[in-house]
Amino acid sequence: MDQLNISEKVTDRGAILVVEGPVNSYTFTEFQTKVYAWSKKADLVIDMAAVTSLSSAGLGVLMAAIDDANDAGRKLWILKPSEIVRMAIESTGFADSFAVIGALREAF
């Protein structure tokens, strides 16, 4: 899968972004725009089960969004990260900063 697809769902408890495909230097601008927009205005779940790659640029977006959410009194969860996402997060040494969940009910 070469293309990045991001679908948005809004519930009464928060927003859900379902991300599919690669988050790399070629695609991360769209990822950044949507994650930053939602992390400041709602509790946010990012479903990353179908993410096929995650570059340092994409990881940086997640880390900055977590800080933004905290500053705004919001929460941000990573739902069902794929193996490559989990590996990328753990490789940075910042895994404790990420709230990883296995089911949506753990967030909302």
Add this chain to the structure above:
Amino acid sequence: MRGQSGGARNPRGSRARFRGSRAECPSFERFIDGLECGDGSARARLRLVGGELFDNLATHAAPLRGGMSVRFGRNSAGRMTLAFTFRSARYRAWLKAPGPSLPSWSPVEKRWRGLGLIMVRNLSSRVEHRAGPSGDRIVVTF
């Protein structure tokens, strides 16, 4: 991208050539996906580390005279290797410039810096940079 299997000369390896632009990220990922590298974990490492280096070269070394060659193989110990061969004076200068030793937030650029470097370090066992008159080479051993 022009891909080429090693065939009979190198049955465990394969290689591809790129112009060296960020627009080729999807082609690079397809090259990695086509490698016979074992399990999904090995491929994930190749994708993450290879993708970071490919992006760094496209960003900090372009324009690349003659493009960039990427070769996957295994060393005598059976470990996976990924080698990038190119020619770039800009890359040599960038290599000498001081960079962040640890990931940090840049308030000016409004982005995290140094994450890619630490990803590459932690997901590989060795990264060698070789620069010389015949060209530049980065070899990653996993």
